Amino acid sequence: MAPAGPVEVFRTFLKLGVTSFGGPIAHLGYFRNELVQRRGWVTEQQYGQLVALCQFLPGPSSSQVGFALGLIRGGYLGALAAWFAFTVPSALLLVLFALGAVALDGPIGQGLLLGLKAVAVAVVAHAVWGMAKTLTPDLRRIVIGLAAVVLALFVPGTYGQLLAIVVGIIAGMLWCRHVVEADRRPLSVRVSKRVGIACAVVFGLLLVLLPVLVASTNNAWIAMTDAFYRAGALVFGGGHVVLPLLQGEPAISSAVTQDQFLAGYGAAQAVPGPLFTFAAYLGFEMGDGATAWVSAAIALVAIFVPGLLLLVAVLPFWNAVRNNILVAAAMTGANAAVVGVLAAALITPIITSGITGIAALVIALGCFALLQFAKLPAWAVVLIGALAGLLAGVTGLGLTWG
Numbered sequence: 594m595a596p597a598g599p600v601e602v603f604r605t606f607l608k609l610g611v612t613s614f615g616g617p618i619a620h621l622g623y624f625r626n627e628l629v630q631r632r633g634w635v636t637e638q639q640y641g642q643l644v645a646l647c648q649f650l651p652g653p654s655s656s657q658v659g660f661a662l663g664l665i666r667g668g669y670l671g672a673l674a675a676w677f678a679f680t681v682p683s684a685l686l687l688v689l690f691a692l693g694a695v696a697l698d699g700p701i702g703q704g705l706l707l708g709l710k711a712v713a714v715a716v717v718a719h720a721v722w723g724m725a726k727t728l729t730p731d732l733r734r735i736v737i738g739l740a741a742v743v744l745a746l747f748v749p750g751t752y753g754q755l756l757a758i759v760v761g762i763i764a765g766m767l768w769c770r771h772v773v774e775a776d777r778r779p780l781s782v783r784v785s786k787r788v789g790i791a792c793a794v795v796f797g798l799l800l801v802l803l804p805v806l807v808a809s810t811n812n813a814w815i816a817m818t819d820a821f822y823r824a825g826a827l828v829f830g831g832g833h834v835v836l837p838l839l840q841g842e843p844a845i846s847s848a849v850t851q852d853q854f855l856a857g858y859g860a861a862q863a864v865p866g867p868l869f870t871f872a873a874y875l876g877f878e879m880g881d882g883a884t885a886w887v888s889a890a891i892a893l894v895a896i897f898v899p900g901l902l903l904l905v906a907v908l909p910f911w912n913a914v915r916n917n918i919l920v921a922a923a924m925t926g927a928n929a930a931v932v933g934v935l936a937a938a939l940i941t942p943i944i945t946s947g948i949t950g951i952a953a954l955v956i957a958l959g960c961f962a963l964l965q966f967a968k969l970p971a972w973a974v975v976l977i978g979a980l981a982g983l984l985a986g987v988t989g990l991g992l993t994w995g
Contacts, residue, residue, distance in 0.1 A: 598667055598670075598671070599668075599670035599671045599673070599674040600674075601666070601667065602663045602666050602667040602671040602674045602675050602678075603674035603675075603677070603678045604678075605627065605628070605632070605675075606659060606663065606674065606675045606678035606679045607678035607679075607682070608627075608972055609623055609624065609627060609659070609678075609679055610678050610679040610680065610681070610682040610683065610865060610866050611682045611865055611866075612865055612971060612972040612975045612976075613679070613865045613866060614709040614710075614712060614713050614865045614975065615709070615710065615714075615717070615943065615947075616713070616868060616943070617653065617654055617655035617867070617868065618717055618935060618938040618939070618943065619713040619716050619717050619943065620655035620658075620659070621644060621654075621655055621658065621720060621935065622716040622717045622719060622720030622721075622971075623971050624655070624658060624659060625640060625720050625724065626716065626719065626720065626964065626970075627970070627971060628640075628662055630723070631970065634662055634665065634666050635662065635665060635780070637723075637724065637727040637728065638727070638728070638928065639780055641724065641727075641924075641927075641928035641931055642780070642911075642915070642924055642927075642928065643661050643662070643780070644658055644931050645758055645761075645924065645927040645930070645931050646907065646911065647661070647904065648754060648755065648758055648931070648934070649755070649758065650900060650903050650904060650907065651825070651826055651827060651899065651900055651903060652825055652826075652828065652897070652899060652901070652903065652904070653825075653867050653868070653869045653897065653900055655867060656676065656679065656680065656867045656869065656897065656900070656901075657900055657901065657904045659675050659676065660672050660675055660676050660901055660904060661780075661904060662675060663675025664782065664783065664784070664905075664908070665780060665781050665782060665783075668783045669783070676897065676901070679866055679867065680867060680869075680870055680893070680897070682864075682866055683861075683864045683865055683866025683867060683870040684866075684870040684873035684889070684893050685873075686860075686864040687857065687860060687861060687864060687870055687871065687874040687877075688873055688874060688877045688886075688889055690857065690860040690874065691857065691874050691877045691878055691885075700986040700987055700989065701983060701986055701987065702986075703986050703992075704982045704985050704986015704987060704992075705979055705982050705983055705986065706863050706982070707949070707950075707952065707953055707956075707982040707985060707986060707992065708956055708978045708979045708981050708982015708983060708985070708986075709863070709978065709979055709982065710946065710947035710949075710953065711948070711953040711954075711956035711957040711960065711978055711981075711982065712956070712957070712960050712975050712978035712979070713943055714939070714943055714944055714947045714948060714953075714957040714960075714961075715956075715957045715958075715959075715960035715961040715963075715964060715974065715978070716960075716964065716971060716974070717935065717938065717939045717943050718939055718957075719964040719965055720935060721932065721935045721936050721939055722965070724932050724935065725738065725936075728928040728929055728931070728932050729929045729932050731772075733764075733768045733769065734769070734772075734925070734926070734929040735929075736764075737760075737761050737764045737765070737768075737929040737930055737933070738929045738930065738932045738933040738936070739933060740757070740760060740764070740930075740933065741757035741758070741760065741761055741929070741930040741931075741932070741933025741934055741936075741937070742757075742933040742934075742936050742937045742940075744756050744757040744760060744933075745757045745934045745937030745938070746937045746940065746941065753937075754934050754937075757930050757933055757937075758927050758930045758931065758934065760930065761926040761927045761928075761929055761930025761931075762923040762924075762926050762930075763923075763926070764926045764929075764930075765922045765923045765924065765925045765926015765927060765929070766919055766922050766923045766926065768922075768926070769922045769926050770918060770919070770922045772922070772925050780908070780911060780912060782908045782909060782911065782912065784905055784908050784909040785909060786910065788905065788909065789905060789906045789908065789909040789910060790906070792902045792903070792906040793902070793903070793906035795902055796826070796899055796902040796903055796906065799822060799898075800822070800823065800826050800899070803815065803819035803822055803823070804819055804823075806819070807819050814888075814891065816844040817844050817845075817876065817879060817888060817891060817892060817895075818891055818895045819844070820839075820842035820843075820844040820845055820895075821839075821842075821872050821875075821876070821891075821892045821895035822895045822896070822898065822899055823838075823842070824838040824839050824842065824872075824896055825869070825896040825897060825898065825899045825900055826899035826900075839854075839872075839875065840854065844879075845879065848878070848879040849875055849878045849879060853878050854875070857874040857875065857878070858871060860874070861874065869896050869897060870893065872892040872893050872895070872896040873889045873890075873892060873893040874889075875892055876888040876889040876890070876891060876892025876893065877889035877892075879892070949992070949994070950992045950993040950994050951991035951994070952981075952982075952985035952990060952991030952992055953982075953985075953991075955981075955991070956978050956981045956982060956985070959977075959978075959981070960974045960977065960978045963977065
């Protein structure tokens with residue numbers, strides 16, 4: 594498909610930014626539904642490669658995938674437009690929460706949250722089903738996918754996800770050399786190798802020099818930037834994994850109380866978009882008066898920058914290595930493992946936290962049917978699921994299994 598401008602990318606990702614509930618794995622489902630199936634920006638195989646690649650890099654994996662898709666579709670401006678449109682709605686909602694303007698208490702708020710969690714179940718199930726048909730079409734790749742499910746479920750934390758993809762890569766190199774992919778088109782990445790190397794250098798310099806500047810200047814703004822940059826640079830898997838890193842940063846823990854921290858983290862579960870936007874809430878709480886908005890913006894940018902720098906550093910070298918037969922076989926196995934990782938995440942935490950009663954189960958099944966058979970766009974299904982959740986919350990019917 595021919596490249597497009599940043600305006601199209603911005604509009605598309607703004608819609609995703611206000612409708613993509615359910616965390617990073619659910620976001621990958623929304624992206625696939627909108628950008629692979631409906632718009633055809635990349636093929637299923639290319640999308641699987643992006644997901645596998647971003648799972649290996651530190652930072653927010655779903656935001657990195659979105660950034661890469663924006664880069665492929667609209668160049669550098671498209672990448673920035675994708676990040677901004679997908680990220681800012683969530684960040685604004687969390688800042689409003691910090692101001693006390695947003696509350697999800699009572700039956701209406703609880704019902705809305707129930708509906709949105711049920712929609713996330715449907716979206717991820719739809720993505721797993723569709724990707725499985727394409728990326729695990731034979732017995733060997735089905736076995737790789739099932740092994741990835743087991744590893745992701747039973748090895749704690751994101752280590753299970755990373756181990757599943759590593760196993761998928763090794764199994765692909767051993768079993769899948771004979772597999773000829775139906776579509777081996779390269780990713781149309783408009784990044785030169787010089788830019789990629791420069792991004793890698795900037796990533797490393799910031800990681801090393803920011804703590805030095807903090808020690809030598811004792812400047813609060815630099816200390817805050819360093820804290821959020823380091824958290825974004827050292828977290829694998831994104832999302833919930835960043836919580837202990839942020840809690841352990843002295844610049845944050847000294848300025849935000851434990852109650853404020855946990856309240857904001859709870860609110861972050863109820864808004865669309867990436868969980869890393871929790872940084873905007875923390876930054877706002879760390880500020881004072883008019884400077885609160887500035888500190889929120891600094892925290893938001895600082896936590897995303899390292900993951901995006903690493904992604905740009907890697908992408909220009911990707912097409913060169915992917916044509917190697919061993920690399921191609923490895924990515925075939927990795928793509929199968931990605932299906933297993935998504936399936937494991939569907940089981941827990943998405944189903945375990947999202948299906949809490951008969952109402953949530955009915956909403957999830959209905960939304961899956963709307964996606965799979967009625968072919969409704971994800972944003973419409975989100976609205977329908979949210980309204981159904983509101984109805985359940987107001988009536989009190991089927992909220993729990995009891």
